[in-house]
Amino acid sequence: DADVTQTPRNRITKTGKRIMLECSQTKGHDRMYWYRQDPGLGLRLIYYSFDVKDINKGEISDGYSVSRQAQAKFSLSLESAIPNQTALYFCATSPRTGELFFGEGSRLTVL
């Protein structure tokens, strides 16, 4: 089993729908991140959390929200999905100052 698990792996939805992407980890890391990948662009940071009570906006947080339900769980929500949120989304974890460990990715298509 993967150390960082994302669900769903693929999702097609319609404009205006609410979508939640979930991430859980078994690595025991405090730090968790949500990144977005678009063709031709680098991974861009949406939100990150260093603890259960800690939420921080990244470079492109508009249109997204997150919830850190437990040390092991970090969810990303799109309250009202729009087509330009079609992308590959990655959850990642890290120890305090170390490398990132990525989930398998969630491919979201908004029609």
Add this chain to the structure above:
Amino acid sequence: ILNVEQSPQSLHVQEGDSTNFTCSFPSSNFYALHWYRWETAKSPEALFVMTLNGDEKKKGRISATLNTKEGYSYLYIKGSQPEDSATYLCAFDSGGGADGLTFGKGTHLIIQP
């Protein structure tokens, strides 16, 4: 927004040849430089995390150097093999991860048999 540039964007290399590519990043507020390897349909995986100017790291046929004063890092692959085909990402850390990492767009490497 921090500027992290990788070049070239894509690279075709003959099997057995050696190759290298570049990551440039801001020379101020440096904490660490990460290299990741991202194979198609898989997750990015860390190759190196580099923190010291002049640092050189090696993993098998892959090595990396770091110049924090001028703001660049090189990744070298010696004797390329088909399994080296992947996108190689660098990421700049300005604060010990306090603000997340800023990624470059990657170098897409294709090894031709």
